[in-house]
Amino acid sequence: MVALVSTVAYLGLEARSVEVQCQVAAGMPRFAIVGLPDKAVGESRERVQSALAAMGLSLPPKRITINLSPADLPKEGSHYDLPIALALLGAMGIADAEQLADFVAVGELALDGRIVGSPGVLLAALHASEQEKGLICPASQGSEACWASGVPVLAAPDLLSLLGHLKGDSRLSDPPAGEVEEAVYGPDLRQVKGQESAKRAIEIAAAGGHNLLMSGPPGAGKSLLAACLPGILPPLTPAEALEVSMIASVAGTLEGGRISRARPFRAPHHSASMAALTGGGDKSQEKRDSLPKTVRFSLFMANDSGNLVVF
Ligand SMILES: Nc1ncnc2c1ncn2[C@@H]1O[C@H](COP(=O)(O)OP(=O)(O)O)[C@@H](O)[C@H]1O
Ligand SMILES: [Mg+2]
Structure with a gap:
C-alpha cells in the first residue's frame, strides 16, 4: 500500500507542493528515502525510526521506500521528518491515510518523538490555505501558523498526541493567536x-x-x-x-x-x-x-x- 502526505519545499519565499509517498512492500528489510534529499533529509530516516521506537513502534521488517515527489526538485531542511513519519504510519495502517490527505505537514522530529520547530511554518500555512488544506506543525509554531487565516492548525507537541488527536482519543488545544x-x-x-x-x-x-x-x-x-x-x-x-x-x-x-x-x-x-x-x-x-x-x-x-x- 502507498500512503501519501503533503508537505512543502521552500524556494526563496515560495513554498512548492511536495508529496511524500511511502510504500511498504515485501522484500529484504530496508528503509530508503529517494527524491533528491539533502543530508538533513537523508538523516531524517534515523530520527523517524527513533521517534517511532519512542512510541513503542518498530519498523515492519519489509522494504520501505519513501519518495519525495517531484523527484527532480532538491529537498532541503529538517521539516520533512514529520510528513515522512506520518506517511510511514499511514502505510503501516496506524494513521488514517484518508484523513492525512486533508493536511500539509511540516516539522522536525526529536529522537523521543517530540515535534520541534523548523523554519518556514508561516509559508507552509499560507500554502495550505491556497490548497484549502489544514496544517500540521510543531506546537511551538502554532501561533506563527495562525497568521494564515482560515487554515485549521494542528499544533502538536509530539507524535503521540498528534496521533491521539487524529484518532479522536484526545484533543490538541488550539494554538494561541500570534501577537503584534x-x-x-x-x-x-x-x-x-x-x-x-x-x-x-x-x-x-x-x-x-x-x-x-x-x-x-x-x-x-x-x-x-x-x-x-x-x-x-x-x-x-x-x-x-x-x-x-x-x-x-x-x-x-x-x-x-x-x-x-x-x-x-x-x-x-x-x-x-x-x-x-x-x-x-x-x-x-x-x-x-x-x-x-x-x-x-x-x-x-x-x-x-x-x-x-x-x-
Ligand atoms: N546633525 C547632527 N545632529 C546630531 N548628531 C549628529 C549630527 N550629525 C552627526 N551626528 C552624530 O555624529 C556621528 C556620526 O554621524 P553619522 O551619521 O555616522 O555620519 P555619516 O554617516 O555621514 O558618516 C553619529 O553619532 C551621529 O549621531
Ligand atoms: Mg555613515
Whole structure:
C-alpha cells in the first residue's frame, strides 16, 4: 500500500507542493528515502525510526521506500521528518491515510518523538490555505501558523498526541493567536541638530515614497538621518507585514509567532555584494528574484565612504 502526505519545499519565499509517498512492500528489510534529499533529509530516516521506537513502534521488517515527489526538485531542511513519519504510519495502517490527505505537514522530529520547530511554518500555512488544506506543525509554531487565516492548525507537541488527536482519543488545544509586537524605532529626527534641508528632503522622500541619495563628508550625519526614516514612514500594512514576516519565518527568526509592523531597516557595509545582501549560496539568484517588492524598497544602504542610497 502507498500512503501519501503533503508537505512543502521552500524556494526563496515560495513554498512548492511536495508529496511524500511511502510504500511498504515485501522484500529484504530496508528503509530508503529517494527524491533528491539533502543530508538533513537523508538523516531524517534515523530520527523517524527513533521517534517511532519512542512510541513503542518498530519498523515492519519489509522494504520501505519513501519518495519525495517531484523527484527532480532538491529537498532541503529538517521539516520533512514529520510528513515522512506520518506517511510511514499511514502505510503501516496506524494513521488514517484518508484523513492525512486533508493536511500539509511540516516539522522536525526529536529522537523521543517530540515535534520541534523548523523554519518556514508561516509559508507552509499560507500554502495550505491556497490548497484549502489544514496544517500540521510543531506546537511551538502554532501561533506563527495562525497568521494564515482560515487554515485549521494542528499544533502538536509530539507524535503521540498528534496521533491521539487524529484518532479522536484526545484533543490538541488550539494554538494561541500570534501577537503584534510593539514597534521599536531607531533615532528620532528631533535628535538631529541643524541639517534643515536634509531633514526636509527626508520628509519629502518619506511622504512621496521617493528614492534618496545623500552625499557629504564622514560624520556629517547621513547614517543618522537614514536611521530616522523608518520612524516617520507609516506602519506596514497588514499585507506588507505578512510579506516581511515570511522572510523572518524562512530565516527562522519569527520568535513565538510575533510579527512587527515596524519597517525593516538595514545598513549593510557599502562593499557588501548582492550575494551577501540576499544570503548567498546556490539559490542566491532565486532568492533575489523572490524578494517581495516591499522588502526591496525597504532596503536602506548606508555607504560609509560618503553616500546613502535608499532603494
Ligand atoms: N546633525 C547632527 N545632529 C546630531 N548628531 C549628529 C549630527 N550629525 C552627526 N551626528 C552624530 O555624529 C556621528 C556620526 O554621524 P553619522 O551619521 O555616522 O555620519 P555619516 O554617516 O555621514 O558618516 C553619529 O553619532 C551621529 O549621531
Ligand atoms: Mg555613515
